[in-house]
Amino acid sequence: MIKEDDAAIAAALEDLSIPTMMLSLVHMTGDPKWIRGDIRPQGLFLNEVQGFMPEEMQEEARAIALDVIKSYRDGGCVMPPPPSRALIAEMMNWLVCDEVPEEYIPMMLEDMELDGRDARAVEWSTRSVDARDEFPVVVIGCGQSGLLAGIRLKEAGIPFTIVEKNPAVGGTWFENTYPGCRVDVGNHFYSFSFEPNDHWSEFFSRQPELQAYFSDVLNRHELQPFVRWETEVLSARWNDSEAMWTVRTRDAEGEERELEARAVISAVGQLNRAKFPDIPGRENFGGPSFHSSRWDHSVDYKDKRVAVIGAGASGFQIVPTIAADTERVTVFQRTAQWMFPNPNYHEKVGAGVQWAIRNLPFYGRWYRFLLFWPGCDGGLLAARIDPDYTHEADEAGEQATAVSPVNDAARMMFTDWIVSQLGDDADLIDKVVPDYPPTAKRTLQDNGSWLSALRRDDVELVREPIAHVDEKGVVLESGRRFDVDLIVYATGFQANKMLMPMEVVGRGGVVLSERWGEEPAAYLGITMPDFPNFFCMYGPGTNLAHGGSLIFHSECQIRYISGCLKALIEGDGRAMEPRQSVHDEYYERTQRELETLVWSSPHVKNSWYKNAHGKIHILSPWRLVDYWNWTRKPNLADFEFDRDESDFGLS
Numbered sequence: 001m002i003k004e005d006d007a008a009i010a011a012a013l014e015d016l017s018i019p020t021m022m023l024s025l026v027h028m029t030g031d032p033k034w035i036r037g038d039i040r041p042q043g044l045f046l047n048e049v050q051g052f053m054p055e056e057m058q059e060e061a062r063a064i065a066l067d068v069i070k071s072y073r074d075g076g077c078v079m080p081p082p083p084s085r086a087l088i089a090e091m092m093n094w095l096v097c098d099e100v101p102e103e104y105i106p107m108m109l110e111d112m113e114l115d116g117r118d119a120r121a122v123e124w125s126t127r128s129v130d131a132r133d134e135f136p137v138v139v140i141g142c143g144q145s146g147l148l149a150g151i152r153l154k155e156a157g158i159p160f161t162i163v164e165k166n167p168a169v170g171g172t173w174f175e176n177t178y179p180g181c182r183v184d185v186g187n188h189f190y191s192f193s194f195e196p197n198d199h200w201s202e203f204f205s206r207q208p209e210l211q212a213y214f215s216d217v218l219n220r221h222e223l224q225p226f227v228r229w230e231t232e233v234l235s236a237r238w239n240d241s242e243a244m245w246t247v248r249t250r251d252a253e254g255e256e257r258e259l260e261a262r263a264v265i266s267a268v269g270q271l272n273r274a275k276f277p278d279i280p281g282r283e284n285f286g287g288p289s290f291h292s293s294r295w296d297h298s299v300d301y302k303d304k305r306v307a308v309i310g311a312g313a314s315g316f317q318i319v320p321t322i323a324a325d326t327e328r329v330t331v332f333q334r335t336a337q338w339m340f341p342n343p344n345y346h347e348k349v350g351a352g353v354q355w356a357i358r359n360l361p362f363y364g365r366w367y368r369f370l371l372f373w374p375g376c377d378g379g380l381l382a383a384r385i386d387p388d389y390t391h392e393a394d395e396a397g398e399q400a401t402a403v404s405p406v407n408d409a410a411r412m413m414f415t416d417w418i419v420s421q422l423g424d425d426a427d428l429i430d431k432v433v434p435d436y437p438p439t440a441k442r443t444l445q446d447n448g449s450w451l452s453a454l455r456r457d458d459v460e461l462v463r464e465p466i467a468h469v470d471e472k473g474v475v476l477e478s479g480r481r482f483d484v485d486l487i488v489y490a491t492g493f494q495a496n497k498m499l500m501p502m503e504v505v506g507r508g509g510v511v512l513s514e515r516w517g518e519e520p521a522a523y524l525g526i527t528m529p530d531f532p533n534f535f536c537m538y539g540p541g542t543n544l545a546h547g548g549s550l551i552f553h554s555e556c557q558i559r560y561i562s563g564c565l566k567a568l569i570e571g572d573g574r575a576m577e578p579r580q581s582v583h584d585e586y587y588e589r590t591q592r593e594l595e596t597l598v599w600s601s602p603h604v605k606n607s608w609y610k611n612a613h614g615k616i617h618i619l620s621p622w623r624l625v626d627y628w629n630w631t632r633k634p635n636l637a638d639f640e641f642d643r644d645e646s647d648f649g650l651s
């Protein structure tokens with residue numbers, strides 16, 4: 001119920017996304033006229049906050065909205081019947097100033113939950129209650145994906161244990177506490193579809209708020225009793241005769257225990273095993289040094305000389321945050337990074353937005369769609385290599401700087417953004433404009449803070465190679481040296497050594513790390529032959545470089561995994577694993593597809609997307625809508641069961 005008076009409502013409207021607000025009026029009144037008149041967005045931008053409309057149009061829209069909301073309030077907030085599907089499609093098109101293709105609408109509707117239904121939850125038959133009770137599952141990790149797995153297993157009534165090496169939930173959002181750490185995907189979308197949050201204080205939250213969100217979700221779903229905190233999984237071994245996994249753990253006291261499970265869900269993430277650079281002499285440094293993901297808050301960087309080695313997504317956030325407090329910061333960046341202009345990156349969410357999410361019908365859900373859509377599959381367009389396109393720099397025998405006309409347009413837009421901030425500082429422009437195609441490495445978000453930090457007198461960007469580290473600091477190959485008090489290694493993670501250092505041993509003693517090496521592969525990123533009843537979340541080939549959100553992907557994966565568990569339990573199966581041919585065909589198709597995308601560009605030498613041999617195994621090249629479709633329900637014909645699958649009745 002809306003209790004606020006007219007003035008308070010009018011004040012709240014000042015903060016809102018006007019297009020989103022107009023759609024809420026349609027829900028409030030059942031009348032589509034609000035989106036059939038002259039008021040309409042003039043374009044769509046990724047991460048927009050208020051919408052792209054002339055100021056007078058915004059004023060007119062607010063005046064209309066105030067009247068409508070007042071009537072809605074005075075009438076007791078009674079909503080008319082929901083809009084028809086055709087009208088919803090019209091609302092989508094109106095909001096994004098384009099036609100949302102029919103194939104996307106079911107996925108978007110599911111994500112928005114306009115019908116209030118958590119459609120991604122799997123429905124279980126009442127007759128399988130006892131069978132579920134005898135099907136214990138171990139989940140490894142309690143980051144966003146492990147937490148999600150726990151929620152779905154609890155809903156299903158399947159006994160489970162989550163084993164988490166940290167003392168709290170959040171995974172990467174628990175571990176990365178470095179100054180400036182925040183998410184790059186708008187939070188009103190970067191959250192579980194069934195657990196929207198009305199009180200994000202910033203559009204791109206900082207780490208403490210994210211961790212608090214996951215902690216709240218954990219508590220709301222009463223999952224604490226199911227988690228063994230500060231306990232690491234050492235190994236998981238498949239026992240074929242029993243059709244059981246034995247999961248060996250070690251807790252904080254060093255005590256080792258075994259858990260028996262019918263299935264294992266690995267939810268260990270890709271970005272949590274720190275990678276230190278192979279720079280000689282690191283151990284000789286006399287002062288404190290640590291990895292960005294293990295920030296030592298007992299070390300005071302104030303008024304100190306700080307070296308930040310590595311400037312990808314982490315370094316990019318650290319440097320602008322600490323620069324003003326230090327004596328000086330030297331940033332050692334091997335490869336320049338493309339950045340995407342995002343003026344709202346550090347913006348606070350107005351109180352009016354929080355109020356609207358709570359009070360205006362479906363405001364929050366449409367705002368989620370507004371964030372999701374432009375970051376959905378459009379990113380693949382700019383990533384696709386046009387084999388008939390040759391960039392002029394390539395013709396001149398220089399580094400290729402674009403792989404298609406669309407990619408070149410992104411290059412120009414990103415370059416303009418950089419140059420617009422650096423004016424005539426040719427030296428700095430030369431250092432910060434990358435010489436490889438845009439989006440080939442992870443594109444960073446920027447609201448100007450990175451480049452303004454680099455322009456400070458007490459910050460220096462060094463692009464020359466490091467020779468070694470010694471007791472006092474960092475020495476370049478040129479012989480130039482930088483004496484420092486603290487070294488921060490923002491040098492990323494061992495993403496290609498997936499699931500390490502756990503020892504996972506499948507059927508016939510096959511060791512997963514040996515099978516994979518640095519070429520991890522799994523059918524749909526989830527299942528592997530010879531590893532029955534072992535399921536990955538955020539597994540091989542599922543990292544997203546072109547858009548979406550990993551939470552969206554996790555929701556796809558857990559639905560698929562739940563479907564597999566259902567097939568096993570309700571079909572009285574002991575074990576399932578993907579057919580080798582299905583797995584291999586998917587792997588080869590994925591590899592072929594990756595080769596058509598900019599991340600594979602040979603012009604990019606250093607990228608955590610690539611393994612030591614320059615091959616990509618961790619990224620998904622697929623449209624989100626395809627992955628969503630493929631994972632809605634397992635195709636049981638893709639699997640071998642230890643009994644005839646025709647008995648399952650669940651195809």
Ligand code: NAP
Nearest residue numbers: 182183184277278310311312313314334335442491492606
């Ligand atoms: P990263 O992107 O892998 O960046 C590592 C940095 O260290 C790069 O500048 C890299 O240079 C440099 N480096 C690595 N080894 C080096 C060596 N031997 N010598 C010199 N430089 C070296 O790692 P990250 O910044 O921690 O980010 C990893 C991923 O975590 C991100 O891509 C993102 O997916 C996620 N993340 C997200 C956020 C967010 O959402 N806001 C924030 C942080 C991290 P090269 O570029 O030359 O390899």
